[in-house]
Every structure is written in C-alpha cells, then in structure tokens.
Amino acid sequence: MSEYIIRFVAGGLIVSAFAILSDVLRPKSFAGLLGAAPSVALATLGIAVVQHGAGYAAAESWTMIYGAVALACYSVVVCQLLMRYRFKALPATIVSFVVWLAVAFGLLAGLRAAT
Amino acid sequence: MMPVKLSLSALKATRWYEYVIRFVLGGAATVLAGGIAKSFGPSVGGLFLALPAIFCASATLIESHERSAKEKAGMSGDRRGQQAAALDAAGAGLGSVGLTAFAAVFSMTVTTSVALAFIAALFIWAAISVAAFWIRRKLRIVHRHRHASFRGRAGHTHGRLVS
Numbered sequence: 001m002s003e004y005i006i007r008f009v010a011g012g013l014i015v016s017a018f019a020i021l022s023d024v025l026r027p028k029s030f031a032g033l034l035g036a037a038p039s040v041a042l043a044t045l046g047i048a049v050v051q052h053g054a055g056y057a058a059a060e061s062w063t064m065i066y067g068a069v070a071l072a073c074y075s076v077v078v079c080q081l082l083m084r085y086r087f088k089a090l091p092a093t094i095v096s097f098v099v100w101l102a103v104a105f106g107l108l109a110g111l112r113a114a115t
Numbered sequence: 116m117m118p119v120k121l122s123l124s125a126l127k128a129t130r131w132y133e134y135v136i137r138f139v140l141g142g143a144a145t146v147l148a149g150g151i152a153k154s155f156g157p158s159v160g161g162l163f164l165a166l167p168a169i170f171c172a173s174a175t176l177i178e179s180h181e182r183s184a185k186e187k188a189g190m191s192g193d194r195r196g197q198q199a200a201a202l203d204a205a206g207a208g209l210g211s212v213g214l215t216a217f218a219a220v221f222s223m224t225v226t227t228s229v230a231l232a233f234i235a236a237l238f239i240w241a242a243i244s245v246a247a248f249w250i251r252r253k254l255r256i257v258h259r260h261r262h263a264s265f266r267g268r269a270g271h272t273h274g275r276l277v278s
Contacts, residue, residue, distance in 0.1 A: 004150075007142070011142045012139065016141060019137045022173070023126060025119060026119070026122050028206070029206045031206060032202060032204065033206045035170055035204070035207030036213065036214045037210065038237070038240055043145045045164070045233075054232075055226060056157050057157075057229075058226055059158060061164070062219075063162055064162070064164040064165050067163065067165030067218075069211070071207070078201075086197060089175045089177070089200040092174070093167070094171060100167060112158075
C-alpha cells in the first residue's frame with residue numbers, strides 16, 4: 001500500500017511541476033512541448049530502478065519508445081479534431097485515446113512478432 | 116525566432132482545484148503505470164510511461180482560459196479556445212519526438228549508470244524537443260513567405276492564433 005502512495009505522490013508532484021512550467025511558458029506551442037514531458041516516466045523509472053534494478057527499468061523504457069510514438073499520433077489526431085472538425089477539447093482528447101492505445105499496442109505486437 | 120518567455124501572471128489565472136486535478140491525474144497515471152507493469156510485465160508497463168495522462172485536463176483548462184479571456188472582451192471565445200488547445204496538442208506532438216529520444220537514451224545507458232541515465236535522458240529530451248520546435252517554426256516561416264509571395268499578400272494568417 002505504501003508503495004502506491006509513494007507512486008501517487010511522486011507522480012503527482014512531478015506532473016504538477018511540469019504543468020506549472022507549461023502554464024508560465026510562452027508561446028503556447030512551446031509550452032505544449034511539456035505536454036510530452038517525461039513526468040510519469042521519471043517517477044516510475046526511479047521506483048523501478050530501486051525495486052527491480054536497472055535491467056527492469058531498461059526493458060520498461062525500451063517499450064516506452066512505442067508509447068511515445070503513439071503519443072505523437074495522438075497529438076496529431078487531437079489537433080485535427082480541434083481544428084478541422086471543431087471538437088471541444090475534452091471530447092477530442094478522450095476520443096483520440098483510442099488512437100494512442102491502437103498505435104502503442106499495435107507497435108508492441110508488431111515488433112514482438114517481427115523479432 | 117519568437118523568444119520564449121516566462122509569464123508568471125498566468126499562474127493567477129489557474130484556480131486551486133485545477134492544480135489538484137492535475138496532481139491527482141498525474142498520481143493516478145503513475146500508479147496505473149506501476150500496476151500494469153506489475154501485472155503484465157515491464158514491456159506492457161513501459162507503454163504507459165508515455166500515457167497522455169493529464170493531456171485532457173491541460174487542453175480543457177487552456178481552452179476554458181482562452182475562451183473566458185475572449186468572452187470578457189465581449190466576443191465569442193469558442194473558436195479561440197479550440198485553437199489554443201490545438202496549439203498545445205501540436206507542441207505535445209513535437210515534444211513526443213524528444214520523449215522518444217528520452218526513452219531510447221535511458222534504455223541504453225541505465226545499465227551503465229543510473230544517475231547518468233536520468234541526466235542524459237532529460238538533457239536529450241529537452242534538446243530534441245526544442246530543436247523540433249525550432250525546425251517547425253523555420254519551416255512554417257519559409258512556407259508562409261512562399262505562400263504570401265505567391266498570393267501577393269504577406270502576413271495573411273486568417274485571424275488564427277499564431278504559434
């Protein structure tokens with residue numbers, strides 16, 4: 001239980017720190033870079049190294065690459081839904097989550113099958 | 116290149132519960148990533164390290180702030196809100212290039228030195244993200260100049276937010 005509390009607090013603090021930095025930066029498109037900040041990764045990988053060792057963290061961060069590619073696709077879809085199809089931000093970001101899941105798991109499955 | 120600035124007054128526009136929402140979402144995403152790694156292994160858990168966990172909250176906040184600023188000026192702010200959120204999404208798209216580099220560098224260096232892996236990965240993330248932003252701006256400027264000279268009217272932005 002205490003492990004989950006540590007994860008929650010560490011993740012919340014790091015995510016909040018990047019979010020505050022993003023709030024104060026201008027122009028907005030530059031601040032948007034922090035929308036892809038490695039906030040969850042920093043907290044999770046730090047705990048993974050302590051709990052399971054460097055090898056485990058290396059394996060975790062390797063597949064994070066697929067997640068990051070999926071995030072790029074997700075951002076493009078959100079942008080298109082907002083600008084082209086005039087969605088509101090909340091539905092656009094929620095609907096696009098399907099794209100993130102499809103690309104991330106598609107890459108994981110595809111590259112596992114290839115090796 | 117447009118200079119990058121810090122605007123501390125933006126912090127006043129954010130309400131206390133908006134900070135709480137982001138803290139809770141960030142914490143929940145970290146717990147989720149850890150839980151999934153525990154249940155399904157580090158390969159599946161690793162995917163969730165790049166989860167757009169607080170993106171929906173951030174984009175919604177940006178949209179509502181931009182809309183209310185416009186409405187205070189007596190205009191409809193719906194479109195401006197969408198444009199601001201789209202700009203944020205475009206920035207996140209560029210940032211994800213840096214995030215990919217972060218993951219690759221961390222994965223390759225963590226077995227050598229944990230501290231070095233964190234420092235190198237963060238440095239690469241920042242450098243690649245800023246470089247991607249800078250290249251995009253350069254390409255947009257070149258494209259805009261070509262477009263303007265082709266149509267014979269420079270500075271035509273259709274009233275959109277210009278990044």
